[in-house]
Amino acid sequence: MRYWLMKSEPDTFSIDDLERVGTEPWNGVRNYQARNFMRDGMRPGDGVLFYHSNCAEPGVIGLAEVASEAYPDPTQFDRSSDYFDPKSTPEQPRWVLVDVAFKRKLGRTITLAELKAEPRLEGFALVQRGNRLSVLPVTKAQWDCILSLER
DNA sequence: GCCAACGTTGGC
């Protein structure tokens, strides 16, 4: 089992939205590195830290789980979608997604500031300068460390 | 293949 962190802007799709729907196709990822993590790295059952970005209190807010293998993101073929990609075809799709299932909300937000201040998280991609990846791998040690901060 | 211009992300 592997571990991941996935960012979402709460104004667009929050942990409460995920709780409401239960499972959500994680569409709209248009970065090759993030795509490759979903396509080549993720397996159903993998753990996901749900991260709120671009908001008043950025940080880890909940836990989720990878709920499918990667499959083509249908929004890339949809002309009316913001995520439409004219260079993508059903025969040769560029972009994939996985389904993400709600597990639980954390008791509180574990803020980015806390994560940056935690010595054990030195080298964690999220806290490195200028990292904009929306899907990134988390080691077991990092996962355990972050969850130990909850209480 | 280089690199300037441009667009996006996301913290602050």
Add this chain to the structure above:
DNA sequence: GCCAACGTTGGC
């Protein structure tokens, strides 16, 4: 709202 970081595009 600002702006640093950084990925992508396209001219050459």
